[in-house]
Amino acid sequence: MSAGALLLLALVSLTLAMLTGGRFARTWLGFVLVAAATGSAAAVTVFATGAEWEWQSDFRVGGEALHLRLDGVSALFLALLSVLGGGGAAYAREYWPDEHYPDSAPRGRACWSSLMLCMGLVLLSSNGLHFLIAWELFAVSAFFLLTLDRQRREVRQSGWLYLAASHGGTLCLFAFFGTLAARTGSWELGPLRERADLSPLFWLALAGFGVKAGLFPLHIWLPSAHANAPSHVSALMSGVAIKMGAYGLVRFSGWLPVPAEAGWALLLLGSVSALFGIAFALAQSDLKRLLAYCSVENIGIICAGLGLALLGAARHHAAWGQLALAGTLLHVWNHGAFKALLFFGAGSVVHAAGTREMSRLGGLWRAMPWTASLFTLGCLAVAGLPPLNGFVSEWLIYLGLFDGAALRAAPLGAVMPPAILLAAAGALALACFAKAAAIVFLGAPRTKAAERAHEGGAWMHGPMLLLAGVCLALGLAPLAFWPAVASASRAWNPTWVASEPPAPLAALSLVQLTLACLAGAVAVGLWRKACANGLRRGLTWDCGYARPTARMQYTSGAFAGLAAGWFTWLLRPERLLHRPRGLLPARATHIERVPETVLERVLTPVAKQVLRASTATRRLQHGRLPAYILYLVAGLCALGLFVLLGGRP
């Protein structure tokens, strides 16, 4: 079937899913899965044929003719949307079932399909007005999904924050598309690379899409929204919705000319975002908040890669720019896959133990071996370790940075600080995810609830297994996915026609594959040797301490304390400490919280001052006529004085 027919099928089944979602859970799931399959098939068609799909009609919406287009870039994001949308829908069947949530589950299903539909339309629409409409509907559907559990106060709060921040971004996008339409005379979108006068518009796009993507310091809405949403929603939001911001940046930096500083700005913002995002993630003790901050890091890596690609494009289409773009595009997929896997894993943990606080978990591997091993796989991938997928894309971006630096051309020396920042961020990510996996799944259960935890069922494992498979496949055989990357980079910049994968990538995948096989073989061998020599179970030795308790284990805060201490100037942790006193201490508390610095230390005080100023100004307006006449007279007198003293009106 052609891409058009497949997309039509996906559209119809998503619409049907929206209609049936309220009542019939099974039919809904069927329709969503059909849409996911057809959506990814359409993307694969575009990758395989290398030709973009375009469809124009005379039918008008809002006075503009419909114009849809699926090229390499949008197909890449569409494939991600399809896989995560379908996977999340299957996961929700067990995670958010009608029996437990009779009120919100049907609403969640309807919103889920509308969110998928709207994001699909954002990817397809090739008209500024329709893009904005789809964008707005997508933001609103996401709001309703985030606040499914709206009885809880913090859920409502984070929902409102998301909506407000999202609309702040949309405002910039209105300005962006409006100015674009005014300058070009039409709402039609498409390649306009030779119109150099349009390049300042990039800054508007950066602000608008940056909010949605969650770039530091525009990420204020992201941690609370992702932490408080149901886990399948967090997975879709983190895996796909924030990628819509990245899509906007990739799309319009490809279609429109960009200012000369754009590449540098993105590279700097991206690497700072990566470092700060992961520093915040490390300091969190809430599992889902940790994952949310890690999204800030990964979006940073994506933006840094895109910035490098822009620099490469500006310098005679250098090969290192193409490497960086390939890394960026692959990282979009990689982050989607492992982050959704991690959020599904976190969802299973919340489902089993009823809390996201890492200090109340521990020792879950015994009750949840599947979740523990899949979550650990996700952790290895997100920390960018070989032989998994995160490493491949980060390696491509690094290679771009190093190749750029090796040229020793004067301005390119500035790519070296981002390389060092990204390296530090990578090492911090390792610390962060060693902590997340180990504190939650290893050691002894810290509470009764963690002790009673139970494994989820097949509907929860299935999507996790699928995503783990994607992570493995992208890591071990990146060459198989090269046609998609090549087609997307061709759509981004038509002069970059290199369809051959870079030579080192083949060597890399060979090494990765060998390593994975060897690691498996040696692990089995060592296990057998240990068993043959005699394997005995005993109490943790702990330097001879005979009665260890679960509360003596290292906690998440203790583990992160050392490295997070270097970022106190940024994190500003709040401590509440009541030391034990006296011979028989009754009570002692130690509570530590890491606030969202930008929101609570910068934005909230400013907003409070603005509110105070407006309250003060409001006293001037009280409805008493004599006072208004006094204002008029005073104003006239002031004007008169101004003129008398020689001012020109």
Next chain:
Amino acid sequence: MMLLELIVRLALWLLLAPLLPGIINKVKAWVAGRRGPPVLQLYYDLARLWRKGVVMSTLASPGFIIGPAVAWVAVAGAALLLPLGAAGSLVGFRGDMLMLLYLLALARFCTSWAALETGSAFEGMGAAREVSYAVLAEAALIAAMLSLCVQTGSTALATMLAPSGGAGAVLLAAGLFLVLLAENCRVPFDDPNTHLELTMIHEVMVLDHSGPPLAVLLHCATMKLLLFALLLTQAVLPIGRLSEPANATVLAGGVLLAMVGVGLVESLLARLAFRRVPLFLVTAFLLCLFALLMAWKGGRA
């Protein structure tokens, strides 16, 4: 042919690595006026551990044994990526130096994971220190790699390491030597002799390991030491300009010299207070950074 080379190289790495701690201990004994343990002591220890049974904590998952295995494979893989003077590297490709760094990171993740399996506060402490200090060490290493890359205009280890470190070689040597001490948990960052203190990194992470997994972890640590010594030697000395026999001699001499240096540092210095460790690592980073600046300003090798 390639398979044969692989086997020879792997055998060299596996067999020679446990020699290094023996050399360091001999140097320390010599400085202190003792006779010290035999140079081959670690071989005896490894053979003994390999035959022993395993005691596993009741809390530990199979990851307790898989972790050391994967860490060992990762370090061995990194070792095979490193070129050996004139022999070049086994599988050299552009960007293999990043693969090397990330394989070491994988080993770090796995050893920390295995340490955290036991739920012991001691081992949690060690793992936390290991992963935290690695942040600064990694920044220093990337700066060092960047300086080599800028100097040679290449991103493959074989060509990056062939010429000498150039003008910044002294700075690079100092920086990489500090990173070697930190990454291999030697004095002044850590004390490999103590066992029961709150101030250790590597030794405290293997407290609960026994038998073959402990042997694998110890062997893995020696391979890492040899890897860093070789990296340091090749980054600083103009290996590529020498004839083949001279090359091997210089490599061996460089590693020996590095080990004597480690032994002397261990004999003459006390362990740092823990809050000083980051300061020392930042010094290593700054040394590498200055080497990078000199490479940027200096001529191409």
